[in-house]
Amino acid sequence: MKKIHIVGLGLLGGSFGLGALSKFPELQVTGTDISEQNLKDALTLGIITEAKEKPDSDTDLVILATPADTLGALLKETLDQIGENTLVIDLGSTKAKLCREIADHPKRKQYLAGHPIAGTEYSGPKAAFADLLDRKVMIICDLEKTDLTLKEKAYELFDALNLKLRFMDPEEHDRHLAFVSHLSHITSFMLGKTVLQKMEDEKNIFDMAGSGFASTVRLAKSSPAMWAPILTENKENILASLDGYISNLTAMREKIANSDSEGIYQEFAEINKIRDILDLGK
Amino acid sequence: MKKIHIVGLGLLGGSFGLGALSKFPELQVTGTDISEQNLKDALTLGIITEAKEKPDSDTDLVILATPADTLGALLKETLDQIGENTLVIDLGSTKAKLCREIADHPKRKQYLAGHPIAGTEYSGPKAAFADLLDRKVMIICDLEKTDLTLKEKAYELFDALNLKLRFMDPEEHDRHLAFVSHLSHITSFMLGKTVLQKMEDEKNIFDMAGSGFASTVRLAKSSPAMWAPILTENKENILASLDGYISNLTAMREKIANSDSEGIYQEFAEINKIRDILDLGK
Numbered sequence: 001m002k003k004i005h006i007v008g009l010g011l012l013g014g015s016f017g018l019g020a021l022s023k024f025p026e027l028q029v030t031g032t033d034i035s036e037q038n039l040k041d042a043l044t045l046g047i048i049t050e051a052k053e054k055p056d057s058d059t060d061l062v063i064l065a066t067p068a069d070t071l072g073a074l075l076k077e078t079l080d081q082i083g084e085n086t087l088v089i090d091l092g093s094t095k096a097k098l099c100r101e102i103a104d105h106p107k108r109k110q111y112l113a114g115h116p117i118a119g120t121e122y123s124g125p126k127a128a129f130a131d132l133l134d135r136k137v138m139i140i141c142d143l144e145k146t147d148l149t150l151k152e153k154a155y156e157l158f159d160a161l162n163l164k165l166r167f168m169d170p171e172e173h174d175r176h177l178a179f180v181s182h183l184s185h186i187t188s189f190m191l192g193k194t195v196l197q198k199m200e201d202e203k204n205i206f207d208m209a210g211s212g213f214a215s216t217v218r219l220a221k222s223s224p225a226m227w228a229p230i231l232t233e234n235k236e237n238i239l240a241s242l243d244g245y246i247s248n249l250t251a252m253r254e255k256i257a258n259s260d261s262e263g264i265y266q267e268f269a270e271i272n273k274i275r276d277i278l279d280l281g282k
Numbered sequence: 283m284k285k286i287h288i289v290g291l292g293l294l295g296g297s298f299g300l301g302a303l304s305k306f307p308e309l310q311v312t313g314t315d316i317s318e319q320n321l322k323d324a325l326t327l328g329i330i331t332e333a334k335e336k337p338d339s340d341t342d343l344v345i346l347a348t349p350a351d352t353l354g355a356l357l358k359e360t361l362d363q364i365g366e367n368t369l370v371i372d373l374g375s376t377k378a379k380l381c382r383e384i385a386d387h388p389k390r391k392q393y394l395a396g397h398p399i400a401g402t403e404y405s406g407p408k409a410a411f412a413d414l415l416d417r418k419v420m421i422i423c424d425l426e427k428t429d430l431t432l433k434e435k436a437y438e439l440f441d442a443l444n445l446k447l448r449f450m451d452p453e454e455h456d457r458h459l460a461f462v463s464h465l466s467h468i469t470s471f472m473l474g475k476t477v478l479q480k481m482e483d484e485k486n487i488f489d490m491a492g493s494g495f496a497s498t499v500r501l502a503k504s505s506p507a508m509w510a511p512i513l514t515e516n517k518e519n520i521l522a523s524l525d526g527y528i529s530n531l532t533a534m535r536e537k538i539a540n541s542d543s544e545g546i547y548q549e550f551a552e553i554n555k556i557r558d559i560l561d562l563g564k
Contacts, residue, residue: 119494181494183476184493187469187473190534194461194530195462199559211463216500217560218498219497220556221556221557222550224546224551228550229543239535241480244476245473248472249468249527250528252471253524253528256514256517257521264506265507267475268504268509270475271471271475274474
């Protein structure tokens with residue numbers, strides 16, 4: 001592998017650049033970003049070796065790391081630009097609509113649908129770091145639709161970055177992520193909003209370290225430019241997860257209103273088994 | 283200070299014991315727990331120096347660290363047992379009802395209402411550690427109702443443990459905590475429940491490190507024995523916070539259903555200012 005091109009030099013695209021360069025010091029990493037400032041920062045930070053609007057025709061890999069709602073048009077445009085030995089990978093958080101839209105594209109086999117389960121609540125090239133992907137899960141969708149030889153280029157990079165590969169179909173991916181990632185971001189944002197509203201009335205803010213609030217609200221620091229599109233792109237699954245959540249909250253509200261301490265205890269004890277699931281990843 | 287007595291040797295009571303002994307190695311720490319196993323563990327772990335059902339009459343401080351709904355009866359019983367140079371402190375997460383119940387007690391001035399904003403998602407004496415309280419906030423309620431000389435004993439311990447003292451009236455405390463702590467625990471438990479329900483259908487669990495889920499659901503590992511009573515003790519304030527939260531979620535649901543990407547973006551961008559509030563504690 002000699003040359004990769006990254007479109008979108010934020011947290012994720014930037015970390016791919018830094019990670020790839022740390023493993024392959026001879027690599028040429030070209031890239032571009034819609035923001036002039038991001039592009040400048042990416043050069044300064046060593047995320048890319050050269051700013052370039054489009055990939056060279058001998059580029060091995062093109063990585064698309066822009067917001068979810070921009071990927072459809074960008075992917076088609078990119079496939080039209082590339083030579084026959086180039087593989088395009090996207091890193092979007094939603095996969096079903098994108099894979100549907102691209103299904104009949106004449107260069108479909110030059111595309112690999114990916115989603116690394118990695119991120120922080122920060123965004124932009126300055127938030128990127130070489131180890132972000134280390135030992136994280138990379139979900140690949142519709143694997144069989146990608147050319148065998150081109151896939152080897154992706155594996156070479158993923159293995160070097162220590163990504164753990166998992167394979168799912170795109171619909172399954174979106175259903176699953178709605179529950180384990182998208183819903184968490186919505187609940188965190190809405191928790192932040194509820195507390196901000198209360199504080200407007202109260203003007204009484206004190207050090208909340210240790211209150212549990214900081215951990216549940218952390219994701220409310222996330223980038224709106226990344227998250228607003230995810231919610232509309234994965235609308236049906238997110239509405240299903242949200243409806244289940246609101247219904248659980250409403251039932252708990254009734255238990256509290258009825259001072260049903262025993263019922264709350266039983267329910268919380270049941271939910272405690274989430275420990276086992278969280279420990280699965282350890 | 284020569285002698286303290288702790289009732290309830292779990293995470294919080296246990297950490298007070300370990301912390302106090304680390305600062306005052308000559309201290310005698312007696313204590314008791316409703317669980318025989320906890321009492322045994324507390325002795326083994328060096329949380330107390332001696333198991334004792336009731337405080338000696340020359341005990342300087344009695345610390346009550348049992349679930350919120352047990353504190354009313356326990357506090358009255360303890361005040362009836364102690365000598366005139368003993369101060370009783372409770373560490374309960376709800377303060378208004380307790381302070382009301384004890385308002386006219388003949389030994390009211392020998393009681394100090396406290397709430398350390400410190401904890402983890404684990405419980406029991408084995409979860410306790412000497413530094414849990416270090417640089418955490420300790421909220422004191424109705425400070426003026428406690429005897430001046432006896433208060434000095436509490437300050438001596440609190441200062442040694444590096445607790446940062448804050449003063450609030452009990453109603454204000456409960457209103458505030460409903461939003462910054464109790465609500466977070468409910469949202470976390472209900473998020474855990476929603477994902478567990480989904481997983482019963484799907485049987486597809488994968489490593490979720492990095493998905494955001496782990497951080498928002500962490501509090502769902504918390505002790506039901508501690509949390510069920512808090513929810514019913516602080517019912518009115520918690521219902522108010524929960525209603526605000528459900529109403530925010532429902533409005534966001536509508537934005538998603540309408541594919542209102544711009545509206546979601548604007549709202550998330552507004553909520554991003556939670557960063558400033560979280561950084562206040564730094």
